[in-house]
Amino acid sequence: MRRPQIDPKTLRKHSRIIEKRQDPVVVAGDREQTDYGFFIDGHKGKSFETKFVQIMPSCMTPKWRHDKKTRVLRVISGVGHYETFQAVEGDGVSEQVTAEIKPITVGDEVVVAPGTTYRIKSSPSKLEFYITQDAKYEASLEELAPAETVAQVTADDLQSITPEDKTHQQAVVLGTDRSLRRNRAREQIAAQRGQQPGAGQPRLPGQRAPQSEDTFFRASAAGGINEMPVANFDPDGAG
Secondary structure, three states: OOOOOOOHHHHHHHHHHHHHHOOOOOOOEOOEEOOOEEEEEEEEOOOEEEEEEEEOOOOEOOEEEOOOOOEEEEEEEOEEEEEEEEEEEEOOEEEEEEEEEEEEEOOOEEEEOOOOEEEEEEOOOOEEEEEEEEOOOHHHOEEEEOOOOOOOOOOOOOOOEOHHHHHHHHHHHHHHHHHHHHHHHHHHHHHHHOOOOOOOOOOOOOOOOOOOHHHHOOOOOOOOOOOOOOOOOOOOOOO
16 A cells, blocks of 8 residues: 655645744753754663754654664654654565654654664754653664765854853743734734724723714704714712
C-alpha cells in the first residue's frame, strides 16, 4: 500500500501559522553547535539527564540508534517529523528503509525505545524540543548516517543566555505584547464607534452622550430649531 504523500504547501502553511501564534522559547545556558542546529545541556544525574535541542529550518538529525537505553522527546515549538527505519536484507546487504514517518508539533511526545533507528526532521520553520534520556545515553549512541543537510548556524544563534538575560527578554516581550494588544483594542473600539463625535471621551455621572450637529439642531416644519430640549437633571434635586 502506497504511503500518502504530505503536501509541501500545506506543511509550509501550517508551519507559518504555528510559528506566528507561538511565543519565542528562551532557554538559558551555553549552546553547543551541531550539524543540524544546537543543543543546551540540562540536568545530568545518575539515572537520567535532560537537554534542549533546536533543529534549524529544513534540516534533520543524523540517523541514530541506541540498543539499550531510552530517550523521550517533548516538542515545545515548531512542526516536524519523527522518522523510524527498519533493516531490509537484499543480496547479502542490509539496507535501512523508512518504516514510519510521524508528524510532530507542539505538545507531542515521542518515546524512542531501545533498538529503534530514527531521525528528527524540521519543517520550513525551526523545531525545538526537550529531551529526557537515560544517563550517559550519548556515550554509546550509534550514528548510522550523518545529517543530509548541514544547518546554517549564526553567531547570534549560539550566543549564550544567562538566567538574568532570559528574565529581561521575557519582560520585554511581555511588555511589547501587552502594548500591542492595548493598541489593537483601541483601534477596534474606534472602528466600532465609527465617526461618532466625542467617541472615546469619558462622561461624568448624569452627563448626556454627545450628539452631532445635525441631530442637535433640527428644523421643524413650523420653523425654529432645537426641538430636542436639553436638560441635565441632578438626581439629588435642586436644593
